[in-house]
Structure formats: structure tokens, C-alpha cells
Amino acid sequence: MNRLNRPTIKDVAREANVSIATVSRILNNGDGYSQKTKQHVLQTIEKLGYSPNAMARGLINKESNTIGVLFPDVSGLISAELLQGIEEAAHLRGFSVIVCKTDSDGHKTLDILRLLQEKQVEGIIFTSQLLTKEFAAFIEKMAVPVITVSSYSEEKAIPSVRVDDELASYDAVRYLLKHNHTEIGMISGPPTDLLAGAPRIRGYKRAITEAGLPWVETKVAWDSGFYFEHGQMAFNKLFDRHPQLTAIFAASDELAVSAISCAHERGIQVPDELSVIGYDGTKLARMSLPALTVISQGFEAMGKEAADLLFQSIESGNISPGATVQHTLIERKSVRKK
Structure with a gap:
């Protein structure tokens, strides 16, 4: 049956010889009808192939599911x-x-x-x-x-x-420190981003300072977001300032993959010359070459x-x-x- 010929509630009422209100009450589990009438109406609905509109039911039930x-x-x-x-x-x-x-x-x-x-x-x-x-x-x-x-x-x-973004970022940098990296930079979204920028930068800073390393503000570089193209800008800015870095914490998987790509363009081998850890744990991390070590949010x-x-x-x-x-x-x- 095409859309124009779909049966309506009026068709059901006419075929079952009951009122439209009775059909509506049965569809919406109301009262005021016999069990025999209910069975007859339901059989008519099945016979005609009537499908009640979910939003119309919602107007009555106040439930849209x-x-x-x-x-x-x-x-x-x-x-x-x-x-x-x-x-x-x-x-x-x-x-x-x-x-x-x-x-x-x-x-x-x-x-x-x-x-x-x-x-x-x-x-x-x-x-x-x-x-x-x-x-x-x-x-x-x-x-x-x-x-x-x-x-x-x-x-x-x-x-x-x-x-806990700050704690997760702290753990990412602690992982790099555990593997004897001390020249660690970070690429991030803007610190004005209170959701993912500021707390992840705080986690990086806390791990660095607790390890007794100097806090160098320029070892954190960012652009306007957390996507691949932002990572390119941030990575190049960071390495122009600090070419001695041996590890990078990237505040998203896309930033991390961007860092790996930029490193390759500069002739820097990952992970032999530069280690990279990402943040998010999306499928992209598994598709990276090399596969990306990450903090996963699940x-x-x-x-x-x-x-x-x-x-x-x-x-x-x-x-x-x-x-x-x-x-x-x-x-x-x-x-x-x-």
C-alpha cells in the first residue's frame, strides 16, 4: 500500500463499526470498552495494516519515547x-x-x-x-x-x-616521565577552553612540577581547537621553540596524529626520536602509524x-x-x- 492509501484511524473505526474515540482509547490503554470490543478493534487494525502515529499517541500519553x-x-x-x-x-x-x-x-x-x-x-x-x-x-x-x-x-x-580531565592528563605525562623523558612538550586546544583546554594543561603542569622539572610556559603550544589542522599549527610552533623535545603529550587523538605527521615531515622518527601520547582513545588511535598510546575516555x-x-x-x-x-x-x- 502506498503512502496515500495508508489506512487511517477513521478507516479502522468504520470497519470495526465503533467510534474513533473508542479506537483511540484502545490504542492508548484507556477505559470505557469491553474486552470483546478491544479484541475486535485490534483484529481490525491487524487486518487493515493500520500503524498509529507515535507522535499522535504522545499528545495523549504525554510520552514520546x-x-x-x-x-x-x-x-x-x-x-x-x-x-x-x-x-x-x-x-x-x-x-x-x-x-x-x-x-x-x-x-x-x-x-x-x-x-x-x-x-x-x-x-x-x-x-x-x-x-x-x-x-x-x-x-x-x-x-x-x-x-x-x-x-x-x-x-x-x-x-x-x-x-577527571586534569587527573587523566597528569597520568599521561607521568607515563612519559616514568619512561625517563624529561624534555616533554604539550600541544593543546586553547587554555580559554574550560572543558578540555584548561584542565588538561593543568594536569600537564602538575606532573612536570611534581617531578621537579622547571615549568616552561612555551613548552605548551596551542591553536584554536583540537583537530588535525590545529595540531599542525601547534606542533610547528612548539618545535620551532624547543627542537630538543623527546616527548609530546597531545590533548586529543587528532592532535597526536597530527604531531606524528608533522614529525615525519621534519624527518623525526616516532617513537625512536620523539614519543607521542594522545588523549581520547578513539578508533583513530588504532589506525595511526605507529599505533598511538593514549589515555582513553571510553x-x-x-x-x-x-x-x-x-x-x-x-x-x-x-x-x-x-x-x-x-x-x-x-x-x-x-x-x-x-
């Missing part, structure tokens, strides 16, 4: 791995996921939140960007639970699922945990406590063990 997930960018590996975990948890509960790309644009984010309100989503997962007080206030008016993932909120009461598991906590909030009506996820060190081939 849908959540919204906001990403600044949907093309990256981090977004894909987070979404994999979120989708897995949603599927187990019979929920659908509306994926929205905000471009880290405040006006667009508010437009998306308005759209999700119209769609009657039952919860929101906010990822990889700052949840501002303005966004939080709008979500509060929506009266649905929200949780941030690999992000943080200006409203402290909003739960989050994330690693994004798929993180996405699943965030969704599980959100669904608990939806079911209970209580605010989730959030969770701090334990990072892990994955050793591969990009760090020379002196």
Missing part, C-alpha cells in the same frame, strides 16, 4: 562513539534518539531546544560543550531531565558523566552510562547524581621506553 542528543559536531569520532553507547541504551528501552548538531552556536542551540520541546522529548543529553545558564533555564521550563556528557554546566546541579561506555542515568531520571522523576568515569591508559607503539 524519545530523547534528544545535542552535539556540537556529528562528523567526529567522539560523537560517533558516544552516540553508539546512547543508542544501545535507548534501544533496550524502546526509545528513539533525535540527534541534533549545534555547531556550538548559542542561537542555534536554543532553536534546537525549542524543536525538541515541540517533539515532546522526555530527556536531553548535552555533549561536548558548555551547558550555559540560558540553556539550562530553557530545559527547566521543558520539565525534562538533562545530563551532560564529556562536558560541564554553568548550573552545578545538572548531573554530568565525564572523566566514549561508548560513557554514552551508555549517561543514557542509563537519564532513563533512570525519566522513570523515577529524580535528578541523577551523575558519574565520574575512570580513564584508562592504553599502551601501543608511539612511546619509546628508555
Whole structure:
């Protein structure tokens, strides 16, 4: 049957010789009909192949079985791995996921939140960007639970699922120190980035100073982001200043792979002459040559945990406590063990 000839609720009512209201009550588990009538209507629905509209049911039930997930960018590996975990948890509960790309644009984010309100989503997962007080206030008016993932909120009461970025970065640099590297640089996103820039730089600085090494501010280089092209700018800036470096901590996998590529262009062998450790633990780290040693955030598991906590909030009506996820060190081939 083509779309134009799909049966409607009116067709079901006419065929079953009952009112449209009776069909609606049966579809939405209401009352006011006999068991015999219910069976007759359900058999008619099956006979005609009628499929009730989920959003129309939601208008009655106030339940859409849908959540919204906001990403600044949907093309990256981090977004894909987070979404994999979120989708897995949603599927187990019979929920659908509306994926929205905000471009880290405040006006667009508010437009998306308005759209999700119209769609009657039952919860929101906010990822990889700052949840501002303005966004939080709008979500509060929506009266649905929200949780941030690999992000943080200006409203402290909003739960989050994330690693301790400062501690994870500290552990990355400690790993390089353990293998007798003392000339260690860092490439990062901007220190004004409170999500992933500032805390990872703090972790690097703490590990260096605790090891009794001098803090040299110019041994941290950054560009405007955490992607491959930003790594090229940061690496070249760093090595122009400090060609003696024997190891680099990169604040993302893409920055780390960029560092390996730039080193190759300069005739520097990784890991024989320069060790590189990355941060994130995406599939890109396994595809690098040499394969990248990383601090892994475990994004798929993180996405699943965030969704599980959100669904608990939806079911209970209580605010989730959030969770701090334990990072892990994955050793591969990009760090020379002196």
C-alpha cells in the first residue's frame, strides 16, 4: 500500500463499526470498552495494516519515547562513539534518539531546544560543550531531565558523566616521565577552553612540577581547537621553540596524529626520536602509524552510562547524581621506553 492509501484511524473505526474515540482509547490503554470490543478493534487494525502515529499517541500519553542528543559536531569520532553507547541504551528501552548538531552556536542551540520541546522529548543529553545558564533555564521550563556528557554546566546541579580531565592528563605525562623523558612538550586546544583546554594543561603542569622539572610556559603550544589542522599549527610552533623535545603529550587523538605527521615531515622518527601520547582513545588511535598510546575516555561506555542515568531520571522523576568515569591508559607503539 502506498503512502496515500495508508489506512487511517477513521478507516479502522468504520470497519470495526465503533467510534474513533473508542479506537483511540484502545490504542492508548484507556477505559470505557469491553474486552470483546478491544479484541475486535485490534483484529481490525491487524487486518487493515493500520500503524498509529507515535507522535499522535504522545499528545495523549504525554510520552514520546524519545530523547534528544545535542552535539556540537556529528562528523567526529567522539560523537560517533558516544552516540553508539546512547543508542544501545535507548534501544533496550524502546526509545528513539533525535540527534541534533549545534555547531556550538548559542542561537542555534536554543532553536534546537525549542524543536525538541515541540517533539515532546522526555530527556536531553548535552555533549561536548558548555551547558550555559540560558540553556539550562530553557530545559527547566521543558520539565525534562538533562545530563551532560564529556562536558560541564554553568548550573552545578545538572548531573554530568565525564572523566577527571586534569587527573587523566597528569597520568599521561607521568607515563612519559616514568619512561625517563624529561624534555616533554604539550600541544593543546586553547587554555580559554574550560572543558578540555584548561584542565588538561593543568594536569600537564602538575606532573612536570611534581617531578621537579622547571615549568616552561612555551613548552605548551596551542591553536584554536583540537583537530588535525590545529595540531599542525601547534606542533610547528612548539618545535620551532624547543627542537630538543623527546616527548609530546597531545590533548586529543587528532592532535597526536597530527604531531606524528608533522614529525615525519621534519624527518623525526616516532617513537625512536620523539614519543607521542594522545588523549581520547578513539578508533583513530588504532589506525595511526605507529599505533598511538593514549589515555582513553571510553566514549561508548560513557554514552551508555549517561543514557542509563537519564532513563533512570525519566522513570523515577529524580535528578541523577551523575558519574565520574575512570580513564584508562592504553599502551601501543608511539612511546619509546628508555
